Amino acid sequence: xxxxxxxxxxxxxxxxxxxxxxxxxxxxxxxxxxxxxxxxxxxxxxxxxxxxxxxxxxxxxxxxxxxxxxxxxxxxxxxxxxxxxxxxxxxxxxxxxxxxxxxxxxxxxxxxxxxxxxxxxxxxxxxxxxxxxxxxxxxxxxxxxxxxxxxxxxxxxxxxxxxxxxxxxxxxxxxxxxxxxxxxxxxxxxxxxxxxxxxxxxxxxxxxxxxxxxxxxxxxxxxxxxxxxxxxxxxxxxxxxxxxxxxxxxxxxxxxxxxxxxxxxxxxxxxxxxxxxxxxxxxxxxxxxxxxxxxxxxxxxxxxxxxxxxxxxxxxxxxxxxxxxxxxxxxxxxxxxxxxxxxxxxxxxxxxxxxxxxxxxxxxxxxxxxxxxxxxxxxxxxxxxxxxxxxxxxxxxxxxxxxxxxxxxxxxxxxxxxxxxxxxxxxxxxxxxxxxxxxxxxxxxxxxxxxxxxxxxxxxxxxxxxxxxxxxxxxxxxxxxxxxxxxxxxxxxxxxxxxxxxxxxxxxxxxxxxxxxxxxxxxxxxxxxxxxxxxxxxxxxxxxxxxxxxxxxxxxxxxxxxxxxxxxxxxxxxxxxxxxxxxxxxxxxxxxxxxxxxxxxxxxxxxxxxxxxxxxxxxxxxxxxxxxxxxxxxxx
Numbered sequence: 001x002x003x004x005x006x007x008x009x010x011x012x013x014x015x016x017x018x019x020x021x022x023x024x025x026x027x028x029x030x031x032x033x034x035x036x037x038x039x040x041x042x043x044x045x046x047x048x049x050x051x052x053x054x055x056x057x058x059x060x061x062x063x064x065x066x067x068x069x070x071x072x073x074x075x076x077x078x079x080x081x082x083x084x085x086x087x088x089x090x091x092x093x094x095x096x097x098x099x100x101x102x103x104x105x106x107x108x109x110x111x112x113x114x115x116x117x118x119x120x121x122x123x124x125x126x127x128x129x130x131x132x133x134x135x136x137x138x139x140x141x142x143x144x145x146x147x148x149x150x151x152x153x154x155x156x157x158x159x160x161x162x163x164x165x166x167x168x169x170x171x172x173x174x175x176x177x178x179x180x181x182x183x184x185x186x187x188x189x190x191x192x193x194x195x196x197x198x199x200x201x202x203x204x205x206x207x208x209x210x211x212x213x214x215x216x217x218x219x220x221x222x223x224x225x226x227x228x229x230x231x232x233x234x235x236x237x238x239x240x241x242x243x244x245x246x247x248x249x250x251x252x253x254x255x256x257x258x259x260x261x262x263x264x265x266x267x268x269x270x271x272x273x274x275x276x277x278x279x280x281x282x283x284x285x286x287x288x289x290x291x292x293x294x295x296x297x298x299x300x301x302x303x304x305x306x307x308x309x310x311x312x313x314x315x316x317x318x319x320x321x322x323x324x325x326x327x328x329x330x331x332x333x334x335x336x337x338x339x340x341x342x343x344x345x346x347x348x349x350x351x352x353x354x355x356x357x358x359x360x361x362x363x364x365x366x367x368x369x370x371x372x373x374x375x376x377x378x379x380x381x382x383x384x385x386x387x388x389x390x391x392x393x394x395x396x397x398x399x400x401x402x403x404x405x406x407x408x409x410x411x412x413x414x415x416x417x418x419x420x421x422x423x424x425x426x427x428x429x430x431x432x433x434x435x436x437x438x439x440x441x442x443x444x445x446x447x448x449x450x451x452x453x454x455x456x457x458x459x460x461x462x463x464x465x466x467x468x469x470x471x472x473x474x475x476x477x478x479x480x481x482x483x484x485x486x487x488x489x490x491x492x493x494x495x496x497x498x499x500x501x502x503x504x505x506x507x508x509x510x511x512x513x514x515x516x517x518x519x520x521x522x523x524x525x526x527x528x529x530x531x532x533x534x535x536x537x538x539x540x541x542x543x544x545x546x547x548x549x550x551x552x553x554x555x556x557x558x559x560x561x562x563x564x565x566x567x568x569x570x571x572x573x574x575x576x577x578x579x580x581x582x583x584x585x586x587x588x589x590x591x592x593x594x595x596x597x598x599x600x601x602x603x604x605x606x607x608x609x610x611x612x613x614x615x616x617x618x619x620x621x622x623x624x625x626x627x628x629x630x631x632x633x634x635x636x
Contacts, residue, residue: 034106034126037113038064040084042076045121064124068094076108083110084119094126105130158185158236160248162206167248176232176254178224195221195229206248213238215248219255231259261421289618294530340377340473342498345408345428346370352384356391356406363401364394372408374428374495378473386469386477387432389462390489394434397487402435411492422476426495433488439481447479516632519559520544521551521566521578522593527617531565534621535628547571548578561588563628568594589631593617 037046042064059067068076072094079092090110106126112119156173160166165187169177178193179185194202198220209215216235223229236250292315349368357366376383387406394404411429413422439447450464463479466489470477474494481487518540522528528544535542543559545551548570564582566575573581579590595617615627 033128034124036064036124036126038080038122038124040080040119040122042080079108079110080122083112083122087112087114087119104128105133156252158250158252160185160187160190160206161245162210162248163245173252176222176230176252178222178228178230180225193222193224195223197221209236209238209248210246215250230254230256288526290527290530293618293620294534294624340379342375342377342496342500343380343383344375344500345372345383345430345493347500348380348383349387349406349408349430352387356388359388359391360395360404364398365401365403367403367405369405369407369409372410372428374410374426375498375500376428376473376493377496377498378475378493379469382469382473386466386491387430389466390432393462394432394436394487397436398434402486404435405431405433407431407433410495422492427475427492428495430491430493431488432491433486435486438483438485439479439487440483444479444481448477515539515541516563516628517541517561518543518563518565518628519551519554519561519588521546521548521564521570521575523547523567523570527567530621531624534624535565537621538625538628540628548573548581551578551582555582555586560586563631564588564590565628566590566592568592589613591615591627591631593619 033048035048036044038044044059044062044064047059065073065076075092075094079090082088082090089112092108092110094106094108105128107129108124108126111123111125113121113123156170156176158167158169158173158177167185167190169179169185174181174183174185177185177190179189183189191199191202201218202220205216205218214235214237217233218235219231219233221229221231231254232252233255234250234252236248238246239249240246349370353366353368360366391404391406394402398404407430409429409431411427413424413427415424448463448467467477470491470493476492478490479487480490518535520528520531520535520542522531522544523546525546528546532542532544543554543561545554549572551566564579566578568575570578575592575594579592582588583590591613593615613627613631615624619627
């Protein structure tokens with residue numbers, strides 16, 4: 001080969017190398033990474049491209065540290081030094097300037113260039129991860145928000161892989177299921193805590209999910225190691241891994257309190273329905289008893305009935321006991337008219353102690369712990385009846401004697417779901433606790449239902465009456481018991497900021513006034529005739545009407561009267577509406593009578609408005625004359 005051929009060959013290789021270098025530079029210029037060749041001291045020897053805004057003359061020959069924020073120098077210097085020392089690629093992060101006005105996040109690598117076993121320079125490769133990090137930060141924020149939302153809702157997240165029998169749970173799910181700290185879930189651990197009565201349903205739901213891809217929703221119980229039973233709601237869906245194997249992913253939520261609230265709501269609705277029925281029966285029965293008792297009183301006072309008087313007295317006793325039963329029914333149904341007063345619960349229990357000791361007898365030791373500072377608004381007579389009923393029940397349960405403790409204390413209910421279902425606020429808690437044999441669990445859930453009794457011969461109205469009285473006062477009563485550990489009844493009444501009411505004794509002479517003109521409006525004929533006879537015998541002038549329309553017609557015809565006696569529950573309108581219609585035309589006092597109020601007096605709780613005169617059926621002639629005499633006496 002000639003020298004010319006040699007030169008041509010050499011020129012060809014040079015051109016080939018230059019073309020290769022040009023191709024590599026084009027590749028490097030289009031790589032989305034910054035590639036900088038620097039000396040061990042950081043002097044920039046070469047760069048694959050120049051960012052907009054930077055002077056190439058300033059970059060080449062400049063120092064890489066001039067383009068990195070000062071607080072990043074230590075990280076960069078450490079990476080270069082480690083690359084020199086170890087002769088291996090080092091990875092580090094750095095915030096660098098990519099334009100005169102911008103700073104970006106980079107994941108960087110320092111790769112040593114080795115010649116003759118020694119590092120002579122460094123290639124820095126910086127990958128822009130700004131958007132990736134922003135996305136990751138957004139994901140972290142989203143995950144944090146999700147975790148907060150899950151924590152707030154108390155929704156636990158779990159997974160279960162059936163073919164392995166293993167799974168995972170977060171902290172909330174572990175607590176709900178009853179797992180131990182640090183414990184990993186498995187089929188045995190989770191299914192072992194499912195309530196025995198629910199395991200078949202849970203297994204069936206898992207099997208159905210393998211077919212449908214959806215687990216639940218299903219409600220069932222878990223039993224913790226300490227024996228606590230919790231209701232949960234669980235649901236999920238099936239996912240498949242790369243090999244097509246299924247895995248359940250879902251959530252679980254503790255609904256124990258929700259179930260308790262639903263049970264209390266159903267119980268309240270059931271008691272309300274029974275109460276309406278009982279109230280309706282009592283209303284009709286009281287009308288009949290009014291006629292029976294009033295006519296009996298008239299017959300017994302007749303000298304001609306002397307021979308039959310013992311039998312008549314027995315009939316009256318039976319009627320009065322029937323009246324007492326209807327009174328209890330009305331109390332349970334919350335249909336009684338009440339006159340609440342501000343009461344010091346400590347003083348009320350203190351006044352009742354002497355009577356309670358006589359009722360309890362010598363075998364039952366009574367202890368009172370009275371430390372309530374709050375006052376309550378309640379009908380004091382009714383509250384005394386509640387405590388007497390509870391004390392009597394405790395005495396009957398403790399056949400061989402025992403201890404009865406009555407406690408009065410203040411209670412503050414915070415925000416949240418409380419077992420009583422009461423709203424947050426201040427309450428007075430009255431507790432009646434005995435040391436008797438306790439109440440069976442199957443009886444405890446029916447304890448406040450009317451005609452349910454655990455005692456032979458009991459009417460089953462005592463605790464039903466207590467329930468009605470407490471609820472009508474805006475409170476709550478609950479029973480707690482375990483066999484062999486006695487029974488405890490807890491009464492919660494709203495506390496009020498007021499001084500106890502001072503009740504002045506009445507100075508009226510009932511029935512002293514005679515000769516009044518009385519308009520009687522009553523739709524029940526038996527009761528209407530009884531009232532008419534009683535008032536005529538009492539020296540009054542009586543006009544009767546069987547309906548509001550008849551009464552209005554009498555007034556339109558010119559009738560005047562001093563007193564209106566009207567039943568509250570009338571056809572066409574209530575007695576209160578009739579009185580409001582008639583009183584402006586014939587100013588007179590009004591006496592309302594009824595077997596129950598059904599809020600006809602304008603208060604849903606049966607509270608008697610101030611200044612309103614009311615007589616509860618059944619009544620006897622003396623009671624009716626006393627009420628009318630008092631009203632006419634007050635009129636002056």
